[in-house]
Amino acid sequence: MGERGAKPKRAPLSRERVVAAALALADEKGAAGVTMRAIAGQLGVEAMSLYNHVAGREDILNGMVDAVFAEIDLPAADTDWKQAMRARATAARAVLRRHPWAVGLLDSRRRPGPATLRHHNAVLGALRAGGFSVALAAHAFSVIDSYLYGFVLQESSLPFSNRAELDEVAGEILSELPAEAYPHLAELIADHALRPDYQYADEFDFGLELILDALHPDLA
The missing domain is CATH 1.10.10.60 (Homeodomain-like)
Structure with a gap:
């Protein structure tokens, strides 16, 4: 003992x-x-x-970024490119909501780790398998991530994080808003944001679908 x-x-x-x-x-x-x-x-x-x-703080940041990439599910190799990009963007958003500080660091590392390399290789591989040329795969990867990172930054800065807080914030703004001076804002809040079925997350899906529908493989 x-x-x-x-x-x-x-x-x-x-x-x-x-x-x-x-x-x-x-x-x-x-x-x-x-x-x-x-x-x-x-x-x-x-x-x-x-x-x-x-080796120091930069080495730790390298490890942190790699750990974040390791949390993002890789695109399935046998999946349609659009489905793969949709699933990967959705998974990445979920991870970045847990680690919002990471958005500004993900693509900043001069020495990317193995999880980062696997992730990037898998995304490019899904696009290449879907008929994208090397150049168009790079364009698609860039525009999807620009939207993804921008949305996460915007989402993390909102003054609400759940439905109850949204109702409270939107209700307070609406009650103090002169509708005759700002009719379109009043309409947006009353007829859109305060709808019982409204979720801000739906805005992400809407924008992502616009991007995916605009992308076309070279061989299509």
């Missing part, structure tokens, strides 16, 4: 634990809150001990 009152053994420090702690910090405080000192505090170690497992 162990000695009474003995402290439980701490899990050994590793690159994976450092990155996981950094992810948790970023989810709570944003990417700016990820410092060596803060990560060390999260893990209960001295900041200098982190350098036995990572």
Whole structure:
């Protein structure tokens, strides 16, 4: 039997634990809150001990970005390109809603990790298998992600996160809005945003379908 009152053994420090702690910090405080000192505090170690497992903050950011890409489901190889792009964009949005700080970092890494490379290769592979040339696959990838990242940024800045909050915010604005001065805004809130079946997420699906319908493989 162990000695009474003995402290439980701490899990050994590793690159994976450092990155996981950094992810948790970023989810709570944003990417700016990820410092060596803060990560060390999260893990209960001295900041200098982190350098036995990572090269520095940039290396940690590389690992964080790769961890985010690892959470995004890869496009299925045997799926129609449009269905694959729709599923992948939907999955990516769900992941980025959990990690909104990541939007500005995803394509910023000079040393992308294995999950990042697998993700990009799978997206391009689905487009190429669907008849897109190399150049058009690049264009399609870029325009889809520009829309995806922009929507997530807009969504994360909204003053509501659920239906109850939307009703409260929209109701307050409508009650204080001079309808005669802003008739179109009043109409939008009353006849669209406050409909019982309205969900802001539907705006994402509408825009994504516009983009996918506008893309056509070279061999179509």
